[in-house]
Amino acid sequence: MVDLKTALRIFRRRKFPFKFVYSDSYWMVELGNHIFPIKKYLRIYEKLLGAGAKKDNFLSPPLVTDEELQLVHSAKYVKKIRSGKLSQSELLTLEIPYSSEGTEFAFMNVGGTIRTTEAALDEGLAVHIGGGFHHAFADHGEGFCVFNDVAVALEKMRHEGRIDRAMVVDCDVHQGNGTADIFSGKDYAFTFSIHQMDLYPAHKPSGSLDVGLWSGDGDDKYLSALRESFPRLYQEYQPDLVFYLAGADPYEKDQLGALKLSQAGLKERDEIVIGTACRLGLPLVIVLAGGYAWDLEDTVTIHLNTIAVAQRYFRKYY
Numbered sequence: 512m513v514d515l516k517t518a519l520r521i522f523r524r525r526k527f528p529f530k531f532v533y534s535d536s537y538w539m540v541e542l543g544n545h546i547f548p549i550k551k552y553l554r555i556y557e558k559l560l561g562a563g564a565k566k567d568n569f570l571s572p573p574l575v576t577d578e579e580l581q582l583v584h585s586a587k588y589v590k591k592i593r594s595g596k597l598s599q600s601e602l603l604t605l606e607i608p609y610s611s612e613g614t615e616f617a618f619m620n621v622g623g624t625i626r627t628t629e630a631a632l633d634e635g636l637a638v639h640i641g642g643g644f645h646h647a648f649a650d651h652g653e654g655f656c657v658f659n660d661v662a663v664a665l666e667k668m669r670h671e672g673r674i675d676r677a678m679v680v681d682c683d684v685h686q687g688n689g690t691a692d693i694f695s696g697k698d699y700a701f702t703f704s705i706h707q708m709d710l711y712p713a714h715k716p717s718g719s720l721d722v723g724l725w726s727g728d729g730d731d732k733y734l735s736a737l738r739e740s741f742p743r744l745y746q747e748y749q750p751d752l753v754f755y756l757a758g759a760d761p762y763e764k765d766q767l768g769a770l771k772l773s774q775a776g777l778k779e780r781d782e783i784v785i786g787t788a789c790r791l792g793l794p795l796v797i798v799l800a801g802g803y804a805w806d807l808e809d810t811v812t813i814h815l816n817t818i819a820v821a822q823r824y825f826r827k828y829y
């Protein structure tokens with residue numbers, strides 16, 4: 512038997528000194544030739560094992576309960592998803608085919624972000640190899656997003672008294688419309704989104720701070736806009752917890768986004784968001800969100816780069 516202090520020291524000497532949440536069920540959803548790269552979850556898991564992550568670095572996502580979902584979503588909507596009774600127009604808005612595996616994926620991804628959040632509050636930082644479904648509203652799903660995992664995890668932590676206030680830093684190329692709408696008028700959540708204006712969603716409800724960029728803006732404009740906000744917002748708002756949606760879709764070779772960030776630019780973005788949070792000792796939850804590069808391996812590399820940045824700063828500050 513080793514005491515807790517020794518166990519923590521041993522754990523920190525490991526290649527990855529924090530937890531990942533992941534399930535093989537994530538990539539087993541059959542989406543046909545859908546643009547959503549469901550296999551990215553498996554590729555990231557394999558690459559992490561290859562890079563020295565141990566099996567016990569990984570936690571399994573529990574299925575979220577209806578009670579937890581209803582901290583954010585309406586009972587009617589949760590019931591609709593459970594029963595699979597979605598109309599044709601609801602399915603079109605969701606933009607993904609309905610299947611029982613797909614539904615399980617949605618429930619598990621919320622449970623996964625909750626589990627990641629608990630680990631981040633216990634240990635300082637944790638990464639969900641999933642999550643980031645920011646287009647889901649309280650009463651409907653949109654743009655590949657059934658449930659808003661980050662919103663549910665945030666509300667759950669607040670209801671359990673583990674946090675008073677949290678910040679959502681959404682760097683997916685698409686605006687976090689669902690998250691902005693869910694937390695509108697709620698001062699315990701600060702929603703930041705930096706995104707491409709000339710892109711889905713057409714209607715962008717205002718979050719606490721929205722930074723809109725345009726097609727082709729590239730690394731320099733993006734990074735200087737981000738530097739204007741961080742670490743300033745962390746210092747001003749003083750959240751008890753930060754959720755980082757590290758979308759890979761601002762990438763220059765993305766099929767949906769056109770912000771044209773290079774891989775180096777995206778890494779710099781991660782440094783700004785993760786590095787300044789770690790320096791201030793803010794517990795950080797990282798979720799993957801989108802990423803639709805022509806080459807799946809590019810999306811995988813961008814997500815792994817985010818994890819590498821987390822690894823470096825975590826070692827330095829925890």
Ligand SMILES: [Zn+2]
Nearest residue numbers: 683684685801
């Ligand atoms: Zn996106």
